[in-house]
Amino acid sequence: MIRVLIADDHQIVRAGLRQFIADEPDIRVEGEAASGDEVMTRLREMEFDVVVLDISMPDRNGIEVLKLLRQRHPNLPVLILSMYPESLYAINLIRAGASGYLTKESAPDDLVRAIRTVAQGRRYVGPTVADLLIGGLDKPTDQPLHQTLSKREFQIFCKLSRGQSVSVIAEELFLSVKTVSTYRARLLEKMGMKTNADLTYYAIKNGLVE
Template identity: 35%
Template sequence: MTLRVVIADDEDLIRAGLRIIIDSEPDLTVVGEAADGAAVVPVVREHRPDVVLMDVRMPAVDGIQATRRLASLPEPPKVVVVTTFENDDYVYEALRAGASGFLLKRTRPAELVQAIRTVAAGDSLLFPAAIRALAARREAVRAVPGIDRLTSREADVLRLMTRGLSNGEIAGELVISMETVKTHVGNVLAKLEARDRTRAVITAYESGFVSPG
């Protein structure tokens, strides 16, 4: 199956470079481009991509607003934020808005195409240190009722998720099977009403369940 990608960036050169990298892969194809955030939703509705590479800083409608609009669609694509600086507050807000992860513009081509495959498969691009640093700049703690409904084992799994551990690594850490880990992760996402692991990790920080420090 060929994965369909839309590129949203206000710089022509960046879009052209990303298209060359993506179209060189046999299982990836660029089906559309948007030069600003306002154009993203129409392009997505027309081409129905699996993944959108979203520049976080664009004129008029930025990547945060565009990501939020995509997340509200009946069948939203996965969004990967592309940014220059990993400690950009825009990145954190885009992740809160529904992005599945982020990549730096200096990312190597092989890492870019693997990231597209990863999020298309339903996984998140977790960078625990970067998310922790961004979360540390926010003092407000909001109540999340779902946190109180986590079992002790689900709480353990969420803590390990905030460290960026994969399902296999969590299984090894807790000495349980992969299938059991998948069940716990699914329960955590459901109780926190999180669409993916990235959103669950952000919720864990924002609720005070774990401390950025």
């Protein structure tokens, strides 16, 4: 039996996902979480085989939760299920350790197939993500700017674009201010930008922040 934890801040979405899975003989929803902090609490309370994780959540967003899960539960498969199209987040999150990426427009059968795939220790890569991966190999210069960042640079990019200061980011990530400043300078150079306002504008324009 595949024990699933569903993490999404919308109750109606969690209920819908639970309903999709209810008839599957080998999959059972064992827990729900409405925030990033609740995900970590549920994982302390019991064991799960797969986490189905949204990106936009209170407390800690899905990107931060994924990083924590890779540190504390390195073998736990994490399937990202998001409203954002694959082109915005999929490559970065798979690079950061996600086992797969689906949009909320995907068919229920795709979700079930993805859960079974990642539960077996394999990655679930749908046609769109596969095309992005292949396209990234063939035409690296055509990638969106944020996909050129390392996973740590992307994490800091997301925080900067949401208006967090370097000192706050340093405290949250247990890094020195100097280290975060170095990452900031590096990602600005990679993206051809000069200020945090440029990062915020890019993030909003590309649907990376709400």
